[in-house]
Amino acid sequence: MDVNPVILKFVYAAIVVSVIMGLCSYAVLAERKISSWIQGRVGPNRTSLPLIGGIPIIGRFLTRLGIFQPIPDGLKFLFKEDVVPAHVNKFYFIMAPVIALVPALTTVVVVPFGRFVTEAGEVIPLVLANVNVGLLFLFAISSLGVYGVVLAGWSSNSKYPFLGGIRASAQMISYELAMGVSVLPILIWVNAPGREGTLNLFDIAQAQNGFWFAMWMPVSAIIFLVCLFAETNRLPFDMAESETELVSGFHTEYSSFKFGLFFVGEYAHMVVGSCVFTLLFLGGWNPMPFVTLEALGFGEGILGAVLSVGIFLGKMCGMMFFFMWIRWTLPRFRYDQVMKLGWKILLPLSIANLVVYTIFIFYLDTKL
Amino acid sequence: MTDIFFYIFATAALAGALGVVFSRNTVNGAMCLIGTFLSMASLFVLLEAYFLAVIQVLVYAGAVMVLFLFIIMLLDVKESAAKKTSIYTWAASLIGFGILVTGVVAISASESIKNKAPTMPEASGTSLKAFGYELFTTYLLPMQVTGFLLLIAMIGVIVLSKKVNTE
Numbered sequence: 001m002d003v004n005p006v007i008l009k010f011v012y013a014a015i016v017v018s019v020i021m022g023l024c025s026y027a028v029l030a031e032r033k034i035s036s037w038i039q040g041r042v043g044p045n046r047t048s049l050p051l052i053g054g055i056p057i058i059g060r061f062l063t064r065l066g067i068f069q070p071i072p073d074g075l076k077f078l079f080k081e082d083v084v085p086a087h088v089n090k091f092y093f094i095m096a097p098v099i100a101l102v103p104a105l106t107t108v109v110v111v112p113f114g115r116f117v118t119e120a121g122e123v124i125p126l127v128l129a130n131v132n133v134g135l136l137f138l139f140a141i142s143s144l145g146v147y148g149v150v151l152a153g154w155s156s157n158s159k160y161p162f163l164g165g166i167r168a169s170a171q172m173i174s175y176e177l178a179m180g181v182s183v184l185p186i187l188i189w190v191n192a193p194g195r196e197g198t199l200n201l202f203d204i205a206q207a208q209n210g211f212w213f214a215m216w217m218p219v220s221a222i223i224f225l226v227c228l229f230a231e232t233n234r235l236p237f238d239m240a241e242s243e244t245e246l247v248s249g250f251h252t253e254y255s256s257f258k259f260g261l262f263f264v265g266e267y268a269h270m271v272v273g274s275c276v277f278t279l280l281f282l283g284g285w286n287p288m289p290f291v292t293l294e295a296l297g298f299g300e301g302i303l304g305a306v307l308s309v310g311i312f313l314g315k316m317c318g319m320m321f322f323f324m325w326i327r328w329t330l331p332r333f334r335y336d337q338v339m340k341l342g343w344k345i346l347l348p349l350s351i352a353n354l355v356v357y358t359i360f361i362f363y364l365d366t367k368l
Numbered sequence: 369m370t371d372i373f374f375y376i377f378a379t380a381a382l383a384g385a386l387g388v389v390f391s392r393n394t395v396n397g398a399m400c401l402i403g404t405f406l407s408m409a410s411l412f413v414l415l416e417a418y419f420l421a422v423i424q425v426l427v428y429a430g431a432v433m434v435l436f437l438f439i440i441m442l443l444d445v446k447e448s449a450a451k452k453t454s455i456y457t458w459a460a461s462l463i464g465f466g467i468l469v470t471g472v473v474a475i476s477a478s479e480s481i482k483n484k485a486p487t488m489p490e491a492s493g494t495s496l497k498a499f500g501y502e503l504f505t506t507y508l509l510p511m512q513v514t515g516f517l518l519l520i521a522m523i524g525v526i527v528l529s530k531k532v533n534t535e
Contacts, residue, residue, distance in 0.1 A: 092395075132496060136422045143430030147402070150437055154395060162441070169438040173431060191497075199496060 012128055013109075020108055024267040025070040031324050033066060038328040044069040077260030085156070085253050092155035097254070097261035100148025104268035107141045110134040111275045112202040114285050114308035117300045125202040126309065134201040135187075138276060139180060142231065145269060146172040149233070149240050149250045152262070156253040164249030167335060168240035171230055174342035175237075179227035181350040182220045185357035186213050186280060192365060201276070205284025209292050214281035219353045221281045223346055228277060230342070232269045235327040239335055274319035278312060282319075285312045374414055381407035394440045398433060405429040419499055 029044065036043030044066035052059055052068075062068070084093065112127035131137060146168055153165020190207045191198060198204075214221040230237040241249035251262050278284060285308035286292050293304055293311075333341070384407060387400030405428045412421035503511055 092399075131418065133418050133422045136419070136426060140422045140426035140430055143426060143434075146434055147437075150434070150441070151399075154437075154441055166438065166441055169434050169441075173434055173438070176431065 016108055016128060017105055020105065020268060020271055023271050024264050025074060027267045027270065027320055028073060029066055029069050030320065034321065034324045035328045047072055077257050080256040082256040082258065087157045088253060089155040089157060092151045096148050096152035096155060097258045099151060100145060101261050101265040101268065103141045103145040104265050104272060107138050107272045110137050110201060111272065112205065114305055114312050116305040119300055126305065127202060130200065130202060133199050135183065135199040142272070143176060148265065152254065153250040158253060160246040161250050161252045164240040164246050168233065168250060171237065171239050171338060174339060175227045175230035178223055178342060178346040178350045179231065181354055182223035182227065183280060184354050185217055185220050188358060188361050201279050205279045208283040208286055210290055212281065212283040212289050215289060217357065219349065223350045223353065224281065225277065226346060228273045232273050233266065234270065234323055236330045236333050237338060238332065239338055242332060270320060270323055274316045274323065277319055278315045282315050287311055370414055374411065377407045377410040381411065398436050398440060402429050402433050405433070419496055
């Protein structure tokens with residue numbers, strides 16, 4: 001069966017986007033459940049579907065787990081009254097939520113979810129676009145996401161959103177630097193002499209058959225993780241929202257579906273961020289350090305591909321849990337502390353880290 | 369296919385550039401500039417210079433323009449009223465326009481643009497490795513000079529913005 005490759009790509013893209021959106025809606029549920037567990041509450045446990053909820057034991061169990069909660073959550077965003085305040089700049093006010101969501105969904109294009117090994121031993125990445133500059137592409141597009149927050153703050157034309165927008169732009173610039181520098185040791189290692197230069201996320205993940213990068217570049221991993229929290233505007237770095245000081249920051253004036261887009265955008269950023277951290281530092285789809293799927297006998301064919309995707313998604317969900325765990329454990333930083341951490345601690349630390357690993361890798365390559 | 373995309377993105381880049389010049393609202397101007405940078409990046413993609421395209425987005429659209437917006441918002445620049453154009457501005461714009469027209473005419477009349485290249489030359493920005501080697505061998509001096517220029521600019525900013533205590 002021959003299908004036009006362009007149409008095929010559209011189908012793949014639609015599948016990936018719907019998976020990401022599904023992950024986002026269940027991430028919201030997970031957030032609510034985890035926060036309630038941490039605070040000694042029960043969390044959403046009433047919503048039920050007529051037929052499935054009526055099944056004797058399983059239905060009750062699922063209802064208590066809150067499995068059906070995302071449906072009313074989503075409908076609520078759709079059907080609530082959409083208020084556009086009179087004093088806003090309409091064009092940017094409506095554009096901003098879209099700008100916040102689109103980059104998050106675009107970055108998914110270069111994220112590989114697993115690999116498929118043909119019988120001939122050829123390794124095919126399961127990714128929408130296997131581009132050479134994948135990592136840079138990801139940084140570039142995700143750096144555009146800040147415009148959603150900044151424009152929302154500016155176009156709302158009132159004090160608190162405005163402050164939120166300004167904070168978001170300053171914070172984003174400050175942490176992007178340290179984030180970029182912290183991954184350089186990995187790229188130096190992956191692009192050892194004699195190999196074709198690559199910034200491809202698939203190749204980086206495949207290079208972690210032995211040590212995972214989190215194990216022998218822990219400083220890089222920690223800097224990257226902290227910056228990831230800052231870039232996704234998650235607590236303890238959610239300066240742009242900061243509801244104790246700024247009402248709810250950049251989206252104070254937003255309601256209904258526009259707020260929903262911001263909300264989904266934040267979770268989409270988290271999903272992509274978790275994917276990237278898994279690929280860069282947690283070995284991608286390798287089940288354990290020094291153990292590959294091939295070594296376990298699941299290398300080839302559909303089964304190996306499904307397993308690789310499963311392991312990858314499992315690690316990603318673990319990272320998502322970590323995001324939420326941190327959010328409900330740590331208090332928010334003060335704004336000056338955020339700036340101090342970014343410029344005076346993380347940036348020098350990441351540069352020192354780069355120098356140390358450059359010398360170390362040079363030594364490994366030439367002397368051993 | 370490539371031609372259609374070229375015309376779309378070239379038009380978008382030009383429209384964005386015009387928007388920067390003509391918009392009275394500074395935020396509108398900044399957003400138009402972002403649009404221009406993104407269209408330029410798309411043009412680089414059409415030329416298969418992916419690295420340049422990505423860097424264009426990362427540095428200009430992603431970082432420099434965020435700073436621009438930050439400054440615009442922080443200073444709270446109001447929409448500027450129409451100013452009377454001075455004679456110097458008119459003269460400078462006329463000269464600049466003249467040079468531009470001459471350049472465009474000269475380039476489009478030259479022989480090399482009429483003959484299509486037999487094969488597309490490989491841009492040194494295509495492969496990352498090639499790009500790196502070129503940057504640190506052939507173009508090492510320009511790169512060093514550029515870096516030094518940036519350093520001078522940085523020190524200049526510090527000197528200008530730091531209040532000097534004369535006592």
